[in-house]
Each structure stands twice: as structure tokens, then as C-alpha cells.
Amino acid sequence: MSEYIPTYDDILSAAKTINGEAVRTPLLRNDALDKVTGCKVYIKPENLQRTGSFKFRGAYNAISKLNDKERERGILANSSGNHAQGIGDASRMFGCASTIVMPADAPVMKVERTKSYDAKVIHFDRAKEDRDVVLARVEKETGGVIVHPYNNAMVIAGQGTVGLEIAEDIMALDGELDRVIACTGGGGLTAGVALAINHHFPDAKIYSSEPERFEDYKRSLKSGKLERNATTAGSICDAIIAPTPGSVGFEVNKNLLHSGLVVSDEEALTAIKFAYEELKLVVEPGGAVALAAVLKYGKEWAGETVTIILSGGNVDPDIFVRAIS
């Protein structure tokens, strides 16, 4: 069956849907970041979004598209924790139940925050079980409706509002934009952002960014087909460790992305420290890879205008302390 691929119009529609519910995050500048990179850098801080990450946008938009009967059955999702909170919060707002399948080693903060939205959390062992199998079992038992964290056109359209807001804000300023870097797990945020940015800035180069050893997106963009990571665990960037690109988003990204950037876990930690010291923002490892990428590659783009997305800020104190100490 051929999948529906979201369009720019779906993003416009999502923007109307989430208006007044999601935070319209600002576009920030920071003198120290400009100085160290040599670029004019815009920061889109989605760590300031409801639930602490951009995931609320897609979750809310997708749930809004369900009918009452579907919502009554309850929402199901698997997630390492950010989509979980987005689904939990949005489900609560729509008055429906939610159940999230999360790895047993998900960050404590993410588990607790997910439960705080009255979501039911079911843990599984990442090494022994397949999360899709666990989720299918829950689906069979409960009859709930699965909202996939990224392989869902309406989720991608919701995440695309991040790109739409970036485009609107930059058009209201000087209208210059050379490069955009998204944080990339399954590629839903990246695809939504690519659709919106490409619509308004067709010449801007758009990049995925990933942690080393989990660079499935970079390799997939190169080969033109869905490549898999050799492993499913072992990076501190828990939020963006997907086994392979989502097929829906990849249909967008394979045409619109310039290429994939890769940073090490150490570079992600250094970016968290930079965000603490200079930006005064709390960013989680997976949300810091685009910042790490501009810190790593900015010198090659001196004088250009680069927008980076800080995709989330739900980080356990032990990791944060390790980064800033």
C-alpha cells in the first residue's frame, strides 16, 4: 500500500490546529555562538516547547485528526520518552487515555514526566524484546490507536510547524538563510522542517544530524534507500536512536536534504555544556546534536546564516552534571 506523504499544506493546516496549544517558540540569537562559529546562527529552542520537546506538536496534530470513536479507544505509542510526553499531554487535552511502550532504560525524568500526564507506561527490555512486537500486543489487548513517533504523515506535518515558524520569523527579519540543521532520529522533525524551509527558502541547505554509530540517516541519504544501524543502544542521545529512517519522512528527505552530519557523544556533551554556559538553555543529548554540528562545522560556513534546532531538554541530572562539570 502506498503511504501518504505530507505536503506543505499539511503543515499550514497543522499550524492552525496547534495554534494556542503549542508554544510558539522564539528564534534566538547568541553573541558567543556567533563568535565561536563565525556564522550568524539562529536557535530554535524546542526545549521550551510544552513537554520539553517538539514532539508535542506532532502528537497533538495527529490526535486531532482522529475521530471520536478512535480517541475513545485510547492512544498507543512507543517512545524513548519525548513522543511519550507529547502523546500523554495531547491525549489528556483531548480527554482520552494513552499507553506508552518505553524501554526499561529510558531516562527517569522522561518516565516520570510521561506518567504525570496520566499516561500508562509499559516497559520492555531493549536487548531482549522488539518494541514493535510489544506495542502490537498492547494494540491487540486494548484496541487502542497507534500514533507512530515519526512514520505518520500528520505527526510529520505537526513537527513541520517548527520549520514554518523558523521561515516566518526569518522572513520578518532580513530574509537570509543558508543552512538549517535538524536533530534526526526517525526523521519526522527533519522531514517536516525540510518541507517548510524548502517551500520558503528553496536554496537553503538542510541537514540531518545524528550521533556516531547511529548515522543511518546519513548513510540512507547517500545510498538512496533505508539503511539500518548495526546496534539499537549505546549512545547517550536516547531521543534520536531509531533503527532506520521512517519510510514516510524519507520520501521527503531523500529529495530535500543536502546531506547528513554526524557528531560524537563527547561533542554532544560539549554542546550541552556550551548551552549551559552561553545560551543558558537546558538541552538533552539528542537535542544538542545540531548545536554540536554547528560548533563542529561552523568554521567551514563562515559568514553564512545557519539555523539550528534544539529539539528537546528532558535530560536526567546525572548526564547533565557530567556535561557541565
Next chain:
Amino acid sequence: MSEYIPTYDDILSAAKTINGEAVRTPLLRNDALDKVTGCKVYIKPENLQRTGSFKFRGAYNAISKLNDKERERGILANSSGNHAQGIGDASRMFGCASTIVMPADAPVMKVERTKSYDAKVIHFDRAKEDRDVVLARVEKETGGVIVHPYNNAMVIAGQGTVGLEIAEDIMALDGELDRVIACTGGGGLTAGVALAINHHFPDAKIYSSEPERFEDYKRSLKSGKLERNATTAGSICDAIIAPTPGSVGFEVNKNLLHSGLVVSDEEALTAIKFAYEELKLVVEPGGAVALAAVLKYGKEWAGETVTIILSGGNVDPDIFVRAIS
């Protein structure tokens, strides 16, 4: 000699002066903060300002009012570290030298960041020396021009742009504002904000906020005259430990402020943790007292609209780790 007391027009003028140089910080909302306080809370995050605190605004505005000959003599100031960075950065931008008298126990981050703006730092022992005496000696030796951290009308006018931006943003939204809480050391930010807010929202109640045992502002507002703290050290809120209210700002505040709020160091640390977990913002102890105050008193103001200022984010890792662990 009678001191010049700044007016709303001075703030309008300062806003033009700093436009394009200072960050126009956004006005943020946070669902979790609304929920826990029962209020509709606007957050003015001046930790996102250049140099990591609001102090850049006043420093830049004051230095802009000097003539070339004065600027050639170099700028002098005493500061626990935030005004230091504001003076250092603004001096560099105007092409003049700066020398800062800082306590020897100032946070390491503040000392290093001040030096990064090419400012010369002179340390003194808080227990044995009077900072004004040290500064007077430096003035005599160098012939530089002192820009006081808060007892200066043009500094206060610069800080007032924080209040002007709050007022403009709220007028562009629903125009409702019941209470405003500033973080208060010498009272310069508080006075500037009070002038701007009172101009646009004459019915809004404006508060100072201070740490326990350093509540000179609260007592001064009560007595109507300048009260002194019994001690000059011993709070983690280093940024807002002034011995007594500045006389210029007090002329404004004694008429425009509702009263003074007080929080403990522990409540400031809890506010830092809340900002880390929910707001995803890095706030320093002295910059967190207004947040601590709304967390403490919000329940009494249920349903009202409250704006708090997060005045700075320059916090050493050891204190931050203590707060979030």
C-alpha cells in the same frame, strides 16, 4: 546635590539606544508553571540576554551617554559579576577599556566571563575591604569614569527596557497584567521595570524580591527610608546582595512598588531546579528569586496574571549541581 531621577521617556530613549545591540528577550509561558502556581505566568528570561543577564542593557545605555573623552579614560565599576560583564561587553563595543572591582569570592564563571570581554579585574576581600574605597583608589589611579551598577539614572533607564518589552508584549496579547516581580539587589532593574510597567499598567502591583537576611528593600519600602542589611555576605544569591537600596532607584520604587517579597536560599535553589526541569532554562540563584516568589505566593493570587523576571543565568556548576541533584 539633588540626583536626577529617570523617567519613562528615558526608558524610551534607552530602548532606541540598545535596539539591535541587546537581545529583545521573548516573553515565555510554561504550562507546568501555570499549573503549580494557579496563575497565568509570563516569564521574561533575561538569562538569555547578552552576557547572561539584564545588566548589559543598563551598562550599554550608560556608556552610550558618555562623550568620547570620557570613554577614552576607560570605564570603572564594582560588581559581583553581572554588571561586570555588562560593562566589559559594552565597553568593548564602544572601543574603550574597562576595569572592574570584584569580590575575591565572586563566582568563577563570572570572573572568567568578565575577563573574556578584555576587562581588567581587580579583586578585593569582602570581609576586610570596602568595595567603594577600592574603586575610589582605582578611579584616582586611572582617571576612569565610574558607571555604578544601579545608582545611575541611565543604568536604571537601560534596565527599564526590560519592563517596556514586557508591557509591549502583553499589550500585543490580551493586555492583562496583575502583578510583576523583579529580582532586587540595589533596585536598579526594579526601578526601571516599575517605571515602564506603571506607565502602561497603573493598576498592576509591582514587587521587589530578595533573599532572607538581605531584605533591605522590603524593610526600606516599609519604613520609607534607606535601610541597611546587617551583613554583606552569606547568601548564595551573590548577584543581588547590595548593602542598601540605591538612592536614585528608591525615589522611584518608594512610590511605585506594592511591597517586597522574600524567599530563602533553599527556595531559590528549588526555583533553579524547577527552571531546569520544567522551563529548561539555566538561572542563577539571584536570578531565581522572582520565580521562587511566584512558586511561594502564587496560590494566593490564583487566576491572576503574573510576570516574573529571570534576571540572570551565570551560575557556577557546583551551585547548579547542588540545586538539580
